[in-house]
Amino acid sequence: MNARPTLDAIRRAPKVLLHDHLDGGVRPATIVDLARESGYGDLPTTDPDNLRTWFSEASNSGSLERYLETFSHTVGVMQSTEALTRVAYECAEDLAKDGVVYAEVRYAPELHTSTGLSLEQVVEAVLDGFARGGRDHGIRVGTLVTAMRHQARSMEIAELAVRYRDAGVVGFDIAGAEAGYPPTRHLDAFEYLQRENAHFTIHAGEGFGLPSIWQAIQWCGADRLGHGVRIIDDIEVDGDAPRLGRLADYVRDKRIPLEMCPTSNIQTGAAKSIAEHPIGLLRRLSFRVTVNTDNRLMSGTTLSEEFMKLVDAFGYGWDDLQWFTVNAMKSAFAPFNDRLELINGVIKPGFAQLKWSGARPLA
Numbered sequence: 001m002n003a004r005p006t007l008d009a010i011r012r013a014p015k016v017l018l019h020d021h022l023d024g025g026v027r028p029a030t031i032v033d034l035a036r037e038s039g040y041g042d043l044p045t046t047d048p049d050n051l052r053t054w055f056s057e058a059s060n061s062g063s064l065e066r067y068l069e070t071f072s073h074t075v076g077v078m079q080s081t082e083a084l085t086r087v088a089y090e091c092a093e094d095l096a097k098d099g100v101v102y103a104e105v106r107y108a109p110e111l112h113t114s115t116g117l118s119l120e121q122v123v124e125a126v127l128d129g130f131a132r133g134g135r136d137h138g139i140r141v142g143t144l145v146t147a148m149r150h151q152a153r154s155m156e157i158a159e160l161a162v163r164y165r166d167a168g169v170v171g172f173d174i175a176g177a178e179a180g181y182p183p184t185r186h187l188d189a190f191e192y193l194q195r196e197n198a199h200f201t202i203h204a205g206e207g208f209g210l211p212s213i214w215q216a217i218q219w220c221g222a223d224r225l226g227h228g229v230r231i232i233d234d235i236e237v238d239g240d241a242p243r244l245g246r247l248a249d250y251v252r253d254k255r256i257p258l259e260m261c262p263t264s265n266i267q268t269g270a271a272k273s274i275a276e277h278p279i280g281l282l283r284r285l286s287f288r289v290t291v292n293t294d295n296r297l298m299s300g301t302t303l304s305e306e307f308m309k310l311v312d313a314f315g316y317g318w319d320d321l322q323w324f325t326v327n328a329m330k331s332a333f334a335p336f337n338d339r340l341e342l343i344n345g346v347i348k349p350g351f352a353q354l355k356w357s358g359a360r361p362l363a
């Protein structure tokens with residue numbers, strides 16, 4: 001029987017995560033340790049449990065701008081090579097323990113230079129942590145380097161992505177407050193990456209609507225959309241047959257991956273609830289939807305828990321969860337052969353085993 005997925009079984013499924021921020025997933029106990037070691041004195045509390053609660057409550061503001069304010073504490077303690085390597089190592093360990101087999105984790109190198117590290121030192125420290133954590137815990141982790149959209153360092157960060165492309169940096173991204181900072185502000189960086197045959201995703205359609213998505217795709221050439229939830233504004237739901245506008249049609253026709261992050265979207269006000277999250281409609285319409293965590297600390301979540309919430313809200317079964325996972329693996333920035341190998345060698349067999357583990361033996 002194709003049994004209903006439980007949280008425990010979902011944890012054992014071989015999962016793929018494309019949208020997860022390194023500075024949004026630090027363990028509370030590690031933040032406390034690093035703050036003590038570095039003399040960072042601004043933490044709201046030094047009790048790890050209280051700190052965990054503080055992050056998830058402070059992130060429930062309904063505004064992306066306010067949500068982003070909480071990052072000052074994680075970024076504040078990630079200012080040495082040792083701290084960056086430790087956080088990356090633990091990230092690989094935590095994701096592996098949640099059953100993630102392939103992840104792309106992003107962070108903004110420019111935010112980690114306040115005590116004098118160079119961008120290169122930051123990138124190398126993070127790569128070191130992921131290489132070791134990946135090896136020890138059996139997970140493949142690629143990194144995306146992010147440029148902050150309100151700053152003006154995207155060209156430098158794009159160059160960094162290209163320089164380290166063979167060492168574990170698999171792509172580029174822009175993040176930060178979306179309203180007032182359109183993707184075209186960084187057009188030179190995106191054009192440079194295209195000339196270099198490099199991959200990039202853009203946070204778009206989260207804190208701002210269709211114009212941001214349109215620019216990300218049609219001006220900047222994004223391979224994927226970070227969130228992209230507001231594509232729903234270009235879909236008219238009236239009766240049984242939803243009508244897609246030209247942009248929504250384009251996104252679906254071109255199979256442009258949507259990196260959806262349900263819990264985060266509720267915290268920032270991009271969606272009202274899990275049950276009303278556009279992911280339900282977009283999945284029914286067969287957009288290239290993927291499921292992600294965004295910030296495990298701020299959202300108090302894991303990839304397994306995001307899947308569980310969708311199972312509860314939409315009644316998804318193993319076939320749906322496998323579909324999201326294969327979508328994610330197809331959309332990864334890893335080389336084609338690696339993607340195929342993971343889909344056919346790891347994901348499909350892993351889901352097949354779980355799918356049929358509740359089966360009654362034939363009499």
Ligand SMILES: O=c1[nH]cnc2c1ncn2[C@@H]1O[C@H](CO)[C@@H](O)[C@H]1O
Nearest residue numbers: 021068071106107108146175176203
């Ligand atoms: O959902 C999001 N939307 C936009 N920006 C974000 C989101 N989550 C995190 N960051 C921003 O990305 C930086 C690098 O990881 C974080 O420091 C945060 O400012």
Ligand SMILES: [Zn+2]
Nearest residue numbers: 021203226294
């Ligand atoms: Zn994000």
